[in-house]
Every structure is written in structure tokens, then in C-alpha cells.
Amino acid sequence: MLIIGERINSTRKLIREAVLRRDAEFIKGEAIRQLQAGAHMLDVNGGVPGQEVELLSWLVNVVQDATDVPLCLDSADPEALRKALPLCRKPAMVNSITEEPVRFQSLLPVVKEYRPKLVALCLSAEGPITGLEDRVATAHRLLDRLTAEGVPLDDIYVDPCVFPIGTGTQHGSSVLESVTQIRMRYPGVHTICGVSNVSFGLPVRKLLNEAFLIMLMSRGMDAAIIDPCEEGVMAEVTAAEALRSRDPDCLGYIKAYRKGLLEPRKA
Amino acid sequence: MSELSILYQSVLEGDAKTAVAVTKEALAAGVDPSVLVTQYMIPAMAEVGQRFECQQYYVPEVLLAARAMKGALELIRPVLAAKGAKPAGKVVIGTVKGDLHDIGKNLVASMLEGAGFEVADLGVDVPPAKFVAELQSRNAGILALSALLTTTMPSMERTIEELKKAGLREKVKVMIGGAPVTQQYADQIGADAYSDNANGAVAAARRFVGAQPRP
Numbered sequence: 001m002l003i004i005g006e007r008i009n010s011t012r013k014l015i016r017e018a019v020l021r022r023d024a025e026f027i028k029g030e031a032i033r034q035l036q037a038g039a040h041m042l043d044v045n046g047g048v049p050g051q052e053v054e055l056l057s058w059l060v061n062v063v064q065d066a067t068d069v070p071l072c073l074d075s076a077d078p079e080a081l082r083k084a085l086p087l088c089r090k091p092a093m094v095n096s097i098t099e100e101p102v103r104f105q106s107l108l109p110v111v112k113e114y115r116p117k118l119v120a121l122c123l124s125a126e127g128p129i130t131g132l133e134d135r136v137a138t139a140h141r142l143l144d145r146l147t148a149e150g151v152p153l154d155d156i157y158v159d160p161c162v163f164p165i166g167t168g169t170q171h172g173s174s175v176l177e178s179v180t181q182i183r184m185r186y187p188g189v190h191t192i193c194g195v196s197n198v199s200f201g202l203p204v205r206k207l208l209n210e211a212f213l214i215m216l217m218s219r220g221m222d223a224a225i226i227d228p229c230e231e232g233v234m235a236e237v238t239a240a241e242a243l244r245s246r247d248p249d250c251l252g253y254i255k256a257y258r259k260g261l262l263e264p265r266k267a
Numbered sequence: 268m269s270e271l272s273i274l275y276q277s278v279l280e281g282d283a284k285t286a287v288a289v290t291k292e293a294l295a296a297g298v299d300p301s302v303l304v305t306q307y308m309i310p311a312m313a314e315v316g317q318r319f320e321c322q323q324y325y326v327p328e329v330l331l332a333a334r335a336m337k338g339a340l341e342l343i344r345p346v347l348a349a350k351g352a353k354p355a356g357k358v359v360i361g362t363v364k365g366d367l368h369d370i371g372k373n374l375v376a377s378m379l380e381g382a383g384f385e386v387a388d389l390g391v392d393v394p395p396a397k398f399v400a401e402l403q404s405r406n407a408g409i410l411a412l413s414a415l416l417t418t419t420m421p422s423m424e425r426t427i428e429e430l431k432k433a434g435l436r437e438k439v440k441v442m443i444g445g446a447p448v449t450q451q452y453a454d455q456i457g458a459d460a461y462s463d464n465a466n467g468a469v470a471a472a473r474r475f476v477g478a479q480p481r482p
Contacts (some may be wrong), residue, residue, distance in 0.1 A: 011417050011447070047418040128367045128391065165325035167370055201326025201370065 001040060001241055002223035003234070004072050004093075006194065008059060009045040016048060019055060027059065028066035035067055035226035038237075039260070042067065045074035051208055056080040060087045061110070070231030072117070085114040092116045095225075096159060098123035100144055100258065104179045108149060119192055120146060121159045122178075128161070130168060135160050135178040136185075143186055157223055158182055158194040165208070166201035172212065179219040192223035214240050235262045269474045271298070271307055274339070278311035281331025283338040290339040297367055301352070301383075308336050309381045316374070316465045324434060333377040340380055356386035356476040357407035359398060360387035362445075363422035368415035371445065375468045382469045384409070395422070395429035402439055404428075409475055411468065412458075414445040422454040423448075440475040444468060 007030050010016045016025040021161040030044055042063055046055030056075050062072060071091035076097075077082055085092055096119035097107045111118055119178075122129060122138040129135050139158050147153055163171040179191050193216065199208035210233055213224055217240040228234050238261065242253040256262050271293060277285035286308075292304055295475035315332040360376050362369050371393050376388045387401055400408060412428070414420045423443050430436045442460040443453050444467075453461035460471035 016417070047416070049417055049421050052418070123367075164326065167330065203325060 001217060001237055001246070002192075003030075003039050003228055003237060004043050004223065004225045005037070005228050006043050006190075006196070006225045007034055007227055008042060008063065009074065009231065010047050011045060018060070019046065019048065022058070022064070024062045027062045031063045031067045034058065034123070034228050035069060036230070038234040039069070041070045041072050041093065043072040043247075044075050044223055046080065050234035053080040053083060055085055056084040058247040060084045076107065078104055078110050079109050081107070081114075085116060093119065095119040096121040097142075097146070099138060099145075100124075104145075111147065111151060115155070117155045117157065118146070118151060119157045119159050121218045122161045127192045128163070129165055130171060130174060132170075132174045132177055132181075135174060139178065139182045139263065140185060141185045143189065143196055144266050153186065153189060157190040159193050160191070162193045162195065162197040164200035164202070165198055172198060174217075176215055176219050176250075179216060179221050183220050190223055192225065192229070194219065194225045196226065206233075209233070210236055213237070217241070217244060220244075238262065271303070274303060274307040275301065275311045275358075278308050278332055278335045278339070279314055280386075281328055281335050283335040286335040286339045287342065290342050292416060294346055299300060300350075302382070303339070304343060304381055309340060309378070310334055312378050312381060313326070313466050316378070320464055329374055330370065333374055333437070336377055336381055340377075347368045352383075354369065355383035355478060356409055356472060357385045357387075357403045357405055358409040358411055358472060359387045359389065359405065359407045360411040360413070361393035361398060362391040362413045363419050364392055364394045365422055366414050366416055367391045368413070368445070371415070372413035374481060375413070375444065377420045378462070378469050379411070379472055382473065383453045395426040398426050399429050399433045399435065402435060408439055409472055410439050410441045411472075412443045414443075414448060417447045420445075420447060423452075423458070427456055427458065441474075442468060442471045465472035 008015060008027060010019050015104050025070060034042060044059040046059050048055055060071060060147055070092060071088055072093040072095050073081060073084055074095045081094060094116045097104060098121045102199055105155045117210060120142045122135050124138050160175045162175055165172045195213050196255060198212045199205035202208060214236060240252055241247045242250045247253055258267050274286060274289045290303060315329055319329050358379050360372060362372050376386050380386045384467060387405055389397060389401060399411060412423050414423055427441060431441060440459045443458045444462050449462045462468045462471055
């Protein structure tokens with residue numbers, strides 16, 4: 001299970017404040033924390049109006065100063081991506097491309113030139129899609145178009161687009177079922193999502209986030225953007241991997257236990 | 268006839284069925300529809316807004332309450348129209364281009380409608396040109412813009428630019444809102460009002476049309 005740490009996102013107040021004062025130490029701290037918690041990749045978002053081009057590159061440099069893992073560049077701005085992608089020491093991921101005409105047309109050349117991994121987000125030209133059929137149809141169209149343009153299927157991570165269940169009772173099951181259907185049509189395709197969107201507006205978000213992550217894993221999702229520092233979540237990922245038979249002889253689980261990763265830190 | 272306080276309760280609790288039933292009964296009994304709106308439904312929604320602010324109510328409860336009010340308003344609208352009641356003002360509302368968030372925007376739209384405004388809700392991901400076209404075709408005097416991402420806030424500025432280009436800036440009052448939006452940003456882009464809650468949006472709209480502040 002590919003775990004991408006979501007904390008370094010300039011739309012979050014604490015990060016935005018650190019970014020605006022160019023507090024490299026703070027950002028490095030966030031990167032290291034997430035890695036220590038078990039993240040395999042780090043998402044970086046420099047989305048401050050008017051500053052994204054500069055900030056995305058700054059974040060890449062700062063994070064790479066402290067860590068050595070691949071980065072997920074959370075931006076739809078081709079200029080920001082063109083500046084930042086060459087700075088990435090390890091193969092990067094771009095989050096994300098959609099069906100929206102301007103976005104698709106402007107990002108495709110960047111993708112073809114730099115060949116990053118690519119999150120394909122199920123947003124149609126008409127806007128958000130919440131119905132199951134539409135989600136799956138959009139995923140299919142996106143995958144067909146991207147592969148026709150020469151993007152390797154193995155580089156694509158389909159994001160069914162998670163909406164808060166607080167705004168629609170069906171939003172959870174719709175995503176879960178779409179993962180199953182997309183994977184049936186494209187065996188081996190990678191799927192991903194930003195899990196915490198599901199709990200927006202409801203109390204005790206951690207419960208919903210963790211339950212949803214496990215449910216998604218049981219449907220075969222193989223990548224997720226989460227906060228790995230959330231107490232208990234990485235232990236649950238480890239357990240879920242073993243339970244869905246992705247941990248030969250449960251050795252990963254046992255190893256994690258011996259490292260003290262499965263139980264709450266004792267005070 | 269049921270106690271009208273049940274109307275207040277049913278909106279507060281998001282019970283659309285009861286809200287509609289009580290409204291129907293009241294209208295049939297000849298109760299003034301604007302009384303139903305101003306003395307029962309709006310105060311109920313104001314309370315909903317308050318509870319949401321204090322994190323006592325969660326998003327689904329806000330949506331259910333708005334739905335209950337909407338259901339009741341559907342019965343009231345034709346009666347008010349038949350009486351020749353004019354809307355307090357005409358509003359075009361939407362979430363700006365690139366942004367899909369709409370909970371707050373929907374709440375504000377419901378509250379404005381309850382406050383007697385004619386509201387055209389353009390939904391989400393609305394480009395500046397679409398706002399302008401709607402304002403023109405409806406001859407509306409108020410534009411309400413919502414954005415929940417810092418990355419889409421610039422669309423607010425672009426929409427105001429589009430208004431100027433269309434020669435509408437003097438004729439239309441603009442209010443903006445959304446989690447990352449601030450009074451400072453509103454001042455920066457020349458918006459006429461900013462609010463961080465639905466009640467404030469309604470107060471701004473009423474100010475725009477010159478209505479007396481509600482006690």
C-alpha cells in the first residue's frame with residue numbers, strides 16, 4: 001500500500017503560515033515526522049494565490065534537503081510543475097489531471113515531457129460527479145484518453161474523487177463500488193484517493209477516515225493520501241495489508257509489532 | 268390548526284415533512300405567508316446557523332434544515348407571488364470557477380430566499396462570464412460569490428473584473444464568503460461586503476437594498 005503523506009499542504013493554516021515566512025525548518029520537520037510515521041511518498045502543495053510557481057519549487061527543495069523519498073506534486077499549474085519537476089531527485093507523481101478541457105490540454109504536454117506518475121482525478125468537463133455510473137464512465141474515459149496519448153497504464157493512479165458523506169449519504173458507497181468496477185475493467189490499474197475528504201463536516205473525523213481507508217483497501221485501492229501521523233492509522237494499514245493477503249507470512253505485521261509500531265505509544 | 272411553533276421546530280430539526288404539512292395547514296387557514304417566513308422559518312435557520320458556528324450542529328443537520336425550509340418555501344412562493352409581493356431584491360449566487368464546494372453557498376441561498384430575495388443559484392465551478400450573463404438577464408442587483416479553496420479565490424477577483432468590463436460594476440453589489448476568504452481580501456478586490464456566516468450574508472443583502480436592520 002503506497003502511503004502518501006498529506007501534511008505539507010499550503011491550504012492548511014499552519015503550513016501556509018510557515019510557507020509564507022519561508023520557514024524551511026518547520027517544513028522539514030513535517031516531512032521527517034511523516035516519514036518516521038511510515039509514509040512512502042510526500043505530497044507537497046504550494047497553493048497560495050499568486051505564489052504557487054515559486055512555492056512549489058521551494059517546497060521540493062526544502063523537503064529534499066531533509067528526506068530522500070519521492071514527492072507527489074499537488075498542483076494543476078503547468079508552469080509550477082515545469083519548474084518543480086526537474087528538481088525532483090526521485091521519480092515524482094503529479095496530482096492531478098482531470099477531464100476538464102483546459103486542465104487536460106495544459107497538463108498533457110508536461111506529463112509527456114517529464115513522464116511522472118499521474119493521478120487521474122474523476123472530474124468531468126461538466127464538473128463534479130457523484131453518481132456511481134458517471135464516476136466509472138469518467139474513469140474509463142480518462143484512462144482511455146491518457147493511454148491513447150502514450151501514458152503507461154502503470155503510471156496512472158485513478159482517483160474516484162471523494163466527497164464528504166455529510167453532504168450525501170451515497171458518497172461513500174459510490175467511491176467504494178467505483179474502485180471495484182474500475183479495477184475490473186482495467187486489471188492492475190492503480191487507484192488512489194484523498195481519504196480525509198470523506199469526513200468533512202462530521203465529528204470525530206479520525207474514525208471515518210480510518211474506517212474508510214480500510215474499506216478502500218479491502219476493495220483493492222493501492223495508494224492513499226492520508227496523514228500518517230494520525231495515531232493508529234499506520235498500524236491499521238499494516239493490519240489491513242496482512243488481511244488482504246499482501247503481507248507474505250504476515251512478516252511485515254510481525255516486524256512492525258517488534259518495532260513497537262502496532263500499539264499506542266506508551267506515555 | 269397546529270401551533271405555529273411547530274414550524275420553527277420542524278425547520279430547526281430538519282423535519283421537511285412536518286414543515287411542509289404545517290405550512291400547508293397555515294396557508295389554508297389564511298395565515299399571512301410572510302409571517303410564517305419572518306417569524307418562524309428565518310429565526311429557525313438563524314438558530315441552525317448559530318449552532319453550526321458553535322459546532323453543535325454538523326453539516327448533514329444544516330442541509331436537512333435548509334431542505335425543510337426549502338420545502339415550506341415552495342408552498343409559500345406562489346402565494347406571495349399571487350399577492351403581488353415583490354422580492355426584496357434579486358441575487359445571483361454561485362461558487363466560483365474551479366471550486367466545487369457548495370454547502371455554505373447553499374445555506375446562504377436558502378436563507379436569502381427565506382429573507383424574501385429572488386435567488387438564482389448557478390451552482391459550482393461558475394465562470395465569470397456566466398455570472399455576468401445571469402445578472403444581465405435577470406437584471407439582478409446582488410452578486411454573491413463563494414470559494415473554499417485559496418487557489419480559487421482569484422476567480423472572485425476575475426469575476427469582479429468581468430463585471431467592470433460588462434459595465435455592471437456600478438449596478439451590482441458584490442458580497443463574498445467562504446472559509447479562506449477574509450475582510451482583508453474583500454477590501455483588496457473591491458467587494459462590497461464579506462461575511463463568514465449565512466446570517467451575515469443576509470444582513471449584507473438587506474443593507475444593499477436599504478432595508479432596516481432586523482432587531
